[in-house]
Amino acid sequence: MERPFLQSALRELQVFLRSPRFWATFGAVVLIFWVTGPYGTTERLATVPRLGFWLVLHAVAWGIAVTTIVIANTLLLHRIASLAGRMALGTLIAGVPVGLATEAISRLTFGGTPTLSGLTESIVSGLLLSALFCGLTFMTMSSKQAEALSPAPPAQEQADVPLLRRLKPENRGPILHITVADHYTEVTTSRGRELILLRFSDALEEIGGTPGLRVHRSHFVADIHVEKLLRADGRLAIRMKDGKEIPVSRSRADAVRSRWG
Structure with missing residues (x-):
């Protein structure tokens, strides 16, 4: 695979792994399966082993499903316009490996010999689980995640923001944050973060x-x-959507409060 493809896929995977909403959804699903104990796990496993079983099974299944969906999204980015459509196709592809993985975990836990009918049932269950993961993930995605998994801005929009032309194609998206980093300027967009050799003042002229x-x-x-705006130790600061806090200089405090207060 080409390096840009790998970089794009890894970036999109990091979008999920860094999302509190994603982990909250994952935790909620594991908790539901642990408490309800479907597929006879309440009778066959004690409380703590049952939690371990569902935690491992869902971690493996979600890992396979999300990775497959991200790869499908990257490959089909310029062929299927709808994000939901790309994720749905990734879900169909993920059904087989998810089903085989869950069957393997079940056999290792409870024993038994694999059968054709059992494998078929597991693949169907894997498809349903993948659809569940995809649906829950799609519904709980933040706007930033959706932007990061969507196509880059059209050429005309990039032309209106000269700074974007300095970035790698996979990082070109709406600008979120620009900051000084030693002798470089760090540009954060909805699609990634990149250091460029450019003075901060010159970067601001190209936004x-x-x-x-x-x-x-x-x-x-x-x-x-x-x-939102924060006040820490008597000074104004900004909390950005990625969780970072940015100080506000005293000379710009009034303008910041007027714009975002």
Whole structure:
């Protein structure tokens, strides 16, 4: 596979792995299966082993499903316009490996000899589980995740923001944050983060009509990346949607409060 494909797939996978919503959904599903004990696991396993069984099974199944869906999304990005359509196709592909993996875990736990009918049933169950994972993940995705899994901006939009042309194609998306990093400028977009050899002041001249504000001598934050304003130790700060906190200089505090307060 080409390096850009691998980079894009890894970036999209990191979107899920860094998402609190994704992990909260995963934890909730494991908890439901543990408490309800479907497929006779309540009778066959004690409380703690049952939790371990469902935790391992779901970790493996979700890992396979999400990885498959991400790869499918990357491969089909410019062939299928709908994110839901790409995820649905990835779900169909993931059904077989998810089913085989869950069958293997069940056999290792409870014993028994695999049969053709049992494998077929596991593959069907794997398809249903993949659909469940896909549906829950899609419904709980944040807007930032959806942006990161969507196609890059069209050429015209990129032309309106000259700074994007300096980034690798897989990182070109709406600008979220620009900051100084030693002798470089770090540009964060909805599709990734990249260091470029460019002065911060020159980078700000190339953001086109990106709505946002320079909040500090070393930071520019776009409107869509602001979560809320904070006050720490008597100073104003911004919490961005990726969880980072950015200081606001005193000279720009009034403008920040006026825009996002």
